[in-house]
Amino acid sequence: MEELLQSLLDRVEGAFAAAIGTLEGLLVEGVRRRRVDLEAAVAEHAALLRQARAAYAASLGTPGVEELLVAGYPVVGYARMVRPLSGPRPWEDLFLLLLMGPEANLGQARLASARGMEGLAEVVGWPT
Template identity: 45%
Template sequence: MPLMLPHLTQLVTDVDGAWAAAIGGLDGLLVEGHAAADTDLGLLVAEHAGLMRVANASYSDTLGDVNPRELYLRGERVSVYLHPITPDFFLLLALDGRSNLGQARLYGRAAARGLEAQL
């Protein structure tokens, strides 16, 4: 697990507007995380794991055996980008209002590929 933290720290550094990155399980548990702001990453992962489970179930029910490749939730001041790493784990990237979604997607996919072998 110690090799995961550098990926997450670098992701927050590389993506404009990113303030946290975490690996979560679909069971809602935080595996590893890095935050540049004071936040409860465990709670953030738990809440978004539920959204990932619902998205997976919805896509599976309506489109057959299809799972979302990424999920982006945008709020007024905060956004969250989610990218599956394996069927049981996902990458969460928390972004502020000045974030760059293109960077989040590009660097998030690369980080997910790098983390997949470690899970």
């Protein structure tokens, strides 16, 4: 899993940290290029994902939030729910978090994280 996260950092221009976390706010695995509190970042983004999920369920009738982008300065946070490509979804509480600078390429972040799901599926034993 660490290699997958490091690969994401290498592919996404402007990214300086990547992590897998749970919706309960626990850090599962993380890598970083500069000093950053990944445990706190995962906990905060988990809370935001839970709140977004609740808001979408209440107002739009869908509890499915797949991606969340928080654009701040000097940090941009991109969270994406971890989903298997097919079959059952036993890990629905996991998400990928990329922390980036404001100059980061958000298109690369979305594309690389989507492609990274294939590698993650192999790591956690999902059928591909």
